Every structure is written in structure tokens, then in C-alpha cells.
Amino acid sequence: MNKNKFSSFFLSLACVVTLNSCSDYLEVENLSNTAEKQQFDSAPDTFAALVGVYNSAMGDNTYGQRMNLILSQSGDDFRTSGDYNANDRRGVSCFGAIPTNTELLRPFLDTYTGIERANLVIKNIPLSPVYQTGSAADKKLMDRYLGEALTLRAMFYFDLIKNWGDIPFQDKPSADLPSVYLPKTDRDIIYDQILEDLAQASTLVPWKSEGGTTAQRLSKAAVKGLRARIALARAGYSLRRSPQLMVQGTNPQKYYQIAYDECKEIINSGQHKLNPSYEGLFRSLHTNSPDTTNEIIFAIGAFGGNSRTDSKIGYYNGLRHDDSDWKSAGGISAIPTYFYEFGKNDLRRDVNIAIFRVSTSKQEDLQTSINWNDGKFRKSWTSITGTSQNLGIDWPLLRYADILLMFAEADNQIHSAPSQEAIDAVMAVRQRAYAGNIGQVGTIPTSKNDFFKYIVQERLLEFGGEGLRKYDLIRWNLLETKINETRQKLTDFMNGTGAYANVPEYIFYKKPASTVVNYVPTKTAQQNVLDMDIYVNGINKADVFYNPNQSVATPSGYTKINWRLAMTQPYINGDPVKSYAYYFQPNKKELLPIALDVINSNYNLTQDYGY
Structure with missing residues (x-):
């Protein structure tokens, strides 16, 4: 049927x-x-x-x-x-x-x-x-x-x-x-x-x-x-x-x-295998196109344009659109340090995280680091325009990538170290993420504890925004640990220390002329990012997010966008309204x-x- x-x-x-x-x-x-x-x-x-x-x-x-x-x-x-x-x-x-x-x-x-x-x-x-x-x-x-x-x-x-x-x-x-x-x-x-x-x-x-x-x-x-x-x-x-x-x-x-x-x-x-395109997998949900690889094993259906049987996926969450054709809310925000969990050439990064919003004139507006959204679901990837909130996007409850990573996790626990089958399962997920840059996949550890940590990280990268992470952290008894680690990462991000020493304080970005439409939804998520007019100052555009600022003066025609500088102490802790996970209490709020x-x-x- x-x-x-x-x-x-x-x-x-x-x-x-x-x-x-x-x-x-x-x-x-x-x-x-x-x-x-x-x-x-x-x-x-x-x-x-x-x-x-x-x-x-x-x-x-x-x-x-x-x-x-x-x-x-x-x-x-x-x-x-x-x-x-x-x-x-x-x-x-x-x-x-x-x-x-x-x-x-x-x-x-x-x-x-x-x-x-x-x-x-x-x-x-x-x-x-x-x-x-x-x-x-x-x-x-x-x-x-x-x-x-x-x-x-x-x-x-x-x-x-x-x-x-x-x-x-x-x-x-x-x-x-x-x-x-x-x-x-x-x-x-x-x-x-x-x-x-x-x-x-x-x-x-x-x-x-x-x-x-x-x-x-x-x-x-x-x-x-x-x-x-x-x-x-x-x-x-x-x-x-x-x-x-x-x-x-x-x-x-x-x-x-x-x-x-x-x-x-x-x-x-x-019966099932990985879709060779991580982005294509999610795009297929927006167009009701069959996933020919059957990576999506089970999806919760959505239809009818109403609150009882349809979904607000892509309207409530996902890339924010301020334009009238694809109006959507951007109701979920990325933790800024999540961007830097990905390797520079990990194709999942720009699918999972939208660092820009689409303006009223359909232009890509680069956002400060505290205003990024999740990006796997985008109204502009559907054929529905206007102010509609129900987009008929199914929810991918179970994917084959999850089967591979659950298998690897269970294998490691049973055998007190990963078998070659478990390593191969994780490698398959990694290789898709680095398609075109396989040499950057890296080495998968073979001890029980290190392999488990690798699984914890890989699931963070693979399933961002898919509603699994919180429950994964709870079953691993890592929720408190990861909240505390994230607060420390946010502090380091703010201060430009440790892993974030080479993250720029700001980025210079030139907005297109008011008559120019530069957001093209048929382009890949990665290309959407590369299409933005970002001041590179002699380096590759893809490297801009990984290099400290070379100049303080704003180049002519460009706007300064706070990157690291957008992170402040109230976001990290101490502010009961704005701080990350402020009300978490272990052994209660799980x-x-x-x-x-x-x-x-x-x-x-x-x-x-x-x-």
C-alpha cells in the first residue's frame, strides 16, 4: 500500500x-x-x-x-x-x-x-x-x-x-x-x-x-x-x-x-541498509518520497492538515523562515558547542545545525552562536508554502543507523570489548558522514571503555534533534555528567580556551542586496552555508569557523556577527530564566x-x- x-x-x-x-x-x-x-x-x-x-x-x-x-x-x-x-x-x-x-x-x-x-x-x-x-x-x-x-x-x-x-x-x-x-x-x-x-x-x-x-x-x-x-x-x-x-x-x-x-x-x-546520503534521508521525509534503501524502518505518519493526525515537524522546529512563503518558527535551538562536536568535514553538521535563518526576502542571514536552530527538518524542503503549520512530515522513529549503533553497543557490553562486526557497524555510519573525505573518519578504539565512549559520541552526532539523546544519557546514567561537561565547554567556548582556542570571536558577513534571493532550498545544506558571503581573509571559507580572527576592523560592506562573543555567563549558569539546564537536579529531574x-x-x- x-x-x-x-x-x-x-x-x-x-x-x-x-x-x-x-x-x-x-x-x-x-x-x-x-x-x-x-x-x-x-x-x-x-x-x-x-x-x-x-x-x-x-x-x-x-x-x-x-x-x-x-x-x-x-x-x-x-x-x-x-x-x-x-x-x-x-x-x-x-x-x-x-x-x-x-x-x-x-x-x-x-x-x-x-x-x-x-x-x-x-x-x-x-x-x-x-x-x-x-x-x-x-x-x-x-x-x-x-x-x-x-x-x-x-x-x-x-x-x-x-x-x-x-x-x-x-x-x-x-x-x-x-x-x-x-x-x-x-x-x-x-x-x-x-x-x-x-x-x-x-x-x-x-x-x-x-x-x-x-x-x-x-x-x-x-x-x-x-x-x-x-x-x-x-x-x-x-x-x-x-x-x-x-x-x-x-x-x-x-x-x-x-x-x-x-x-x-x-x-x-x-531488508534495510544505510541511505548513502545523510541529507537525502531527511529530505525524503519532506516529499513523501520512498527511501529506496529502507533506512527508515518505522516512521510515525502525518497527514490531513489538522492537529489530530498531522504534524508540526518543520514548522515548530527546524530552519527558521521569516519569509511569507515558508514561514516557520525555529522553536528548537542548538547548544553552540554542539557545532564543534563535529569534524570540519562531517556532512552531518550542516544538516543537523542551521547557523542561518531565512529573511523576509529569502536571504540567508548568518546568526550569532546562541541563535542557531536544528536543521534536519525544513519547511522549504516541502512543497507547502504560506503560513500552514501542518506539513505532513513523518517522524523517523527508527532508522537502520540506530540498529547498527545499538548492535555495536550491545556487542561491546556482552563481549567486554567490541568485535570486528561491532567496529564495522560503527565504521559504516562514520563513512557515510565523511563521504568524499573517508580519510578523515579516524580510528575506532577497541577497548571496552573507550569504545563505549565512542558510541556515546557517535550517537550524539548521528541523532541530533531526533529525540533520542536525553533518553540515551539517562539510560547510561550520564545526564548529570554531560550537563556539567556542557557547562564547562560553554565556559571554554566563551573564553576561547581549550578545544575552542581557535574559534573566532566574530565573523564578518555581507548581506546580499535587498533584491537578491540567495537561499536556494534545492542546494545541499553544506552548500547553503558555503554560499554565504563570509569574509575569509585569505583562508578557505570552510575553515573560517575554525580560525581565530585576524583583524578587528570590519571590512567595508560587511557586518560583524558575534560568534564566540555571543556566549555570556547568563547563558551558562546563574540566570534562572536564560541558563542552560538551570533547573536540573540529579535523582529528580531525569x-x-x-x-x-x-x-x-x-x-x-x-x-x-x-x-
């Missing part, structure tokens, strides 16, 4: 599917037994119910904006733009969110809606007459739907756990429970259950080549990849309630082995508070973690 057909099917079913969203936490679905049975009395009707489960991952409250672009952007790569406010998106990014924060309620509720819908599908498929007495072909279809529902439910529970820790767990529809006022369940119990569910689902969901699936629909590799990701989280650290400390999960080697096995099977399947309305609706639910 092609993307447009699949999207149209989602849209047509959005209003007719009987498994409607519940408006309150764990509200019982209003379905009679007869209506519930009728929903599953044929394969097409069952698929309609399954579409309702997929639908729960879409829209502003989940992977259209909040789950991926707001709750997750608190690492050492990006932060939400703007000054701190405890009750909005900036409170989340600064680790200062409180239970009344407006960004917390709907992701929690809508994710439980998805769980409720999945539970109805999981319960009713085995009871369906199609499943019990239907044709072999129909039963195979129903098995596939069951596997997809199990996988989506696992994904929803993982989203809840990584943001809120222990949460209420139910594996039955609300109407079948003696009470919907559930207490919290230990996350390890939930993890173990959903890992079992995913093991079952992997036997039911076909490989991409067998099922004719698009990236917007789950395949066997998506099931296995999600299982590997959850297994690594189960093996890693998380904030516990009693005592309130970061603690590693029990029996971690068991879960590293699960991650290793699942990733290796995906690698050996031949998790978010549960929204007050949710706590008030369930007398068995506790807030915990000092909130």
Missing part, C-alpha cells in the same frame, strides 16, 4: 472508526458488547480498529509535536528556544516543569488512549470469528494485526516510562477491569511484559519485503528494533522511587543479549512530573520524585 493510499485510508477512518479516543485518563470506552464484536467480525473492520491505534501516535499531543519535539529536547545537543517558564515548553527543556505545565497533560492522556485502543484489538482478535473459523489468508492477516497492536502498545508504554517512570499498567480494556483507578506498576514488570509481547509480535508481523509495507506501517524489523531499544533501556539506568536514586536495571546482560540478537537479525536480513489533572483523577496514583 503506497503512502498516499495508506494516508487516505487513515483519514477516511478517522471519523468512522468506532474505537473513539477516551477524553479522560483510563476512561472506559462507551461500547456495547454487540458493537465491540461487530468491530472485529471481518478482517477489514479489524484493520479499521488497528488504524485507530496507529492514529493515537499522531498529532500535536504525541509524535506530531509534543512527544518528540518538546518532551525530549533537553540534552547536550538542543534545547527549546526562548526564556524559561515553568508552565510551558521551555519549562520542560530547562528541567523546571511543574505539575501544572501545559505540555504534560495531553501526551500522557493520548498515549493511554492508544493503549486502550490497542487493548481492545488485542483482546478481540482471538475472539473474532475470522480468527477462529476464517480462511488461512484471513487468519494470517489477523495475526499480523495482532502483532502490530502488541507492538504499538509496547511503544506507548515505553513512551510513558521514559518520561514518567513507574506508571499504571493495564493489558485489558478499561471496561473489563474491576476498577480503573490503578496504582503505579514497577517499570521492570512492564518492561518484561512488553518485551515478551514484542517477541510474540515478531513472529506475526512480516518483513518489509513480505508484507509490502511502507515505513509508516510496522514491519518485522520495526518490531525487533523497538525490542532492542527497550531492552537497552531495561539494561540501563533509570530514576527509581524508593530509594529515589538512579539505579541500573537487574540482570543487564540478559537484556544486552536481547538487543544484540534482535539487531543482528535485522542486519543479517538484508523524569517529568505527572500532570496535576491526572493525579487528581486517580486517588491511587502518586506524584513521587519530589514533585
Whole structure:
């Protein structure tokens, strides 16, 4: 089923599917037994119910904006733009969110809606007459739907756990429970259950080549990849309630082995490979073009031009456009030192980080270092113009690059040093990043500790802005460490010391004439940067960002843009409104508070973690 057909099917079913969203936490679905049975009395009707489960991952409250672009952007790569406010998106990014924060309620509720819908599908498929007495072909279809529902439910529970820790767990529809006022369940119990569910689902969901699936629909590799990701989280650290400390999960080697096995099977399947173009991979999401390499294993779909099923990806985040044709907000800002984590010829740098904005006259305006944005998503890479905020850009939840790096990480943990297979997996990711400059890839270390550090760094470079970094740092118990390291790096950046001794204080940039349009979205992200009229003073333009200033006087016709000089002490620490990660507290802020309305609706639910 092609993307447009699949999207149209989602849209047509959005209003007719009987498994409607519940408006309150764990509200019982209003379905009679007869209506519930009728929903599953044929394969097409069952698929309609399954579409309702997929639908729960879409829209502003989940992977259209909040789950991926707001709750997750608190690492050492990006932060939400703007000054701190405890009750909005900036409170989340600064680790200062409180239970009344407006960004917390709907992701929690809508994710439980998805769980409720999945539970109805999981319960009713085995009871369906199609499943019990239907044709072999129909039963195979129903098995596939069951596997997809199990996988989506696992994904929803993982989203809840990584943001809120222990949460209420139910594996039955609300109407079948003696009470919907559930207490919290230990996350390890939930993890173990959903890992079992995913093991079952992997036997039911076909490989991409067998099922004719698009990236917007789950395949066997998506099931296995999600299982590997959850297994690594189960093996890693998380904030516990009693005592309130970061603690590693029990029996971690068991879960590293699960991650290793699942990733290796995906690698050996031949179903997926790296797209040779890092930038091309993300551009394909903007044009609904097939990723012919199948690097995008699973993407959350977006369609319909509305807040329920579409996304604000590329409008809320990404390259900022002030022009009327591609108006977009630039709601996520790069940590300035992230730019310098990349090698000079790493092609990922200019895709991940937009150091310019597009002016009202479609010109590239070089920005000071504290005003850079994420750049993987750009409205100008779509065909949509005007002020529209819904761009139909799917969210790449799982990529083959992640499979390679998860495999390498698990291999290193199991064998106490990386195997050649693990080194080769990381090398494949590195070589793409340095296409055209392979000689600069560097040497990958072979000791356990050094290889792990290399993986930590490589994931920072590969997945910037993709909503993984914060949760990676938490499971490695490195969030506090990396926040402190970043503050020191920002201090060195401000002072021009250490690794930043050769970073210029400012850069001279000449704006084009008012009638000249110099932003061309069909050019590569790297070429967009090189196209800017930057004063080079006898050096290569690509080297300007890595050389101290040779002259203080501003050349005629040029504007001085603060580079290092834009960094000030209030950005680093001491300012409760502007400082990076100012409100972070170890053994507390690794998790978010549960929204007050949710706590008030369930007398068995506790807030915990000092909130």
C-alpha cells in the first residue's frame, strides 16, 4: 500500500472508526458488547480498529509535536528556544516543569488512549470469528494485526516510562477491569511484559519485503528494533522511587543479549541498509518520497492538515523562515558547542545545525552562536508554502543507523570489548558522514571503555534533534555528567580556551542586496552555508569557523556577527530564566512530573520524585 493510499485510508477512518479516543485518563470506552464484536467480525473492520491505534501516535499531543519535539529536547545537543517558564515548553527543556505545565497533560492522556485502543484489538482478535473459523489468508492477516497492536502498545508504554517512570499498567480494556483507578506498576514488570509481547509480535508481523509495507506501517524489523531499544533501556539506568536514586536495571546482560540478537537479525536480513546520503534521508521525509534503501524502518505518519493526525515537524522546529512563503518558527535551538562536536568535514553538521535563518526576502542571514536552530527538518524542503503549520512530515522513529549503533553497543557490553562486526557497524555510519573525505573518519578504539565512549559520541552526532539523546544519557546514567561537561565547554567556548582556542570571536558577513534571493532550498545544506558571503581573509571559507580572527576592523560592506562573543555567563549558569539546564537536579529531574489533572483523577496514583 503506497503512502498516499495508506494516508487516505487513515483519514477516511478517522471519523468512522468506532474505537473513539477516551477524553479522560483510563476512561472506559462507551461500547456495547454487540458493537465491540461487530468491530472485529471481518478482517477489514479489524484493520479499521488497528488504524485507530496507529492514529493515537499522531498529532500535536504525541509524535506530531509534543512527544518528540518538546518532551525530549533537553540534552547536550538542543534545547527549546526562548526564556524559561515553568508552565510551558521551555519549562520542560530547562528541567523546571511543574505539575501544572501545559505540555504534560495531553501526551500522557493520548498515549493511554492508544493503549486502550490497542487493548481492545488485542483482546478481540482471538475472539473474532475470522480468527477462529476464517480462511488461512484471513487468519494470517489477523495475526499480523495482532502483532502490530502488541507492538504499538509496547511503544506507548515505553513512551510513558521514559518520561514518567513507574506508571499504571493495564493489558485489558478499561471496561473489563474491576476498577480503573490503578496504582503505579514497577517499570521492570512492564518492561518484561512488553518485551515478551514484542517477541510474540515478531513472529506475526512480516518483513518489509513480505508484507509490502511502507515505513509508516510496522514491519518485522520495526518490531525487533523497538525490542532492542527497550531492552537497552531495561539494561540501563533509570530514576527509581524508593530509594529515589538512579539505579541500573537487574540482570543487564540478559537484556544486552536481547538487543544484540534482535539487531543482528535485522542486519543479517538484508531488508534495510544505510541511505548513502545523510541529507537525502531527511529530505525524503519532506516529499513523501520512498527511501529506496529502507533506512527508515518505522516512521510515525502525518497527514490531513489538522492537529489530530498531522504534524508540526518543520514548522515548530527546524530552519527558521521569516519569509511569507515558508514561514516557520525555529522553536528548537542548538547548544553552540554542539557545532564543534563535529569534524570540519562531517556532512552531518550542516544538516543537523542551521547557523542561518531565512529573511523576509529569502536571504540567508548568518546568526550569532546562541541563535542557531536544528536543521534536519525544513519547511522549504516541502512543497507547502504560506503560513500552514501542518506539513505532513513523518517522524523517523527508527532508522537502520540506530540498529547498527545499538548492535555495536550491545556487542561491546556482552563481549567486554567490541568485535570486528561491532567496529564495522560503527565504521559504516562514520563513512557515510565523511563521504568524499573517508580519510578523515579516524580510528575506532577497541577497548571496552573507550569504545563505549565512542558510541556515546557517535550517537550524539548521528541523532541530533531526533529525540533520542536525553533518553540515551539517562539510560547510561550520564545526564548529570554531560550537563556539567556542557557547562564547562560553554565556559571554554566563551573564553576561547581549550578545544575552542581557535574559534573566532566574530565573523564578518555581507548581506546580499535587498533584491537578491540567495537561499536556494534545492542546494545541499553544506552548500547553503558555503554560499554565504563570509569574509575569509585569505583562508578557505570552510575553515573560517575554525580560525581565530585576524583583524578587528570590519571590512567595508560587511557586518560583524558575534560568534564566540555571543556566549555570556547568563547563558551558562546563574540566570534562572536564560541558563542552560538551570533547573536540573540529579535523582529528580531525569523524569517529568505527572500532570496535576491526572493525579487528581486517580486517588491511587502518586506524584513521587519530589514533585
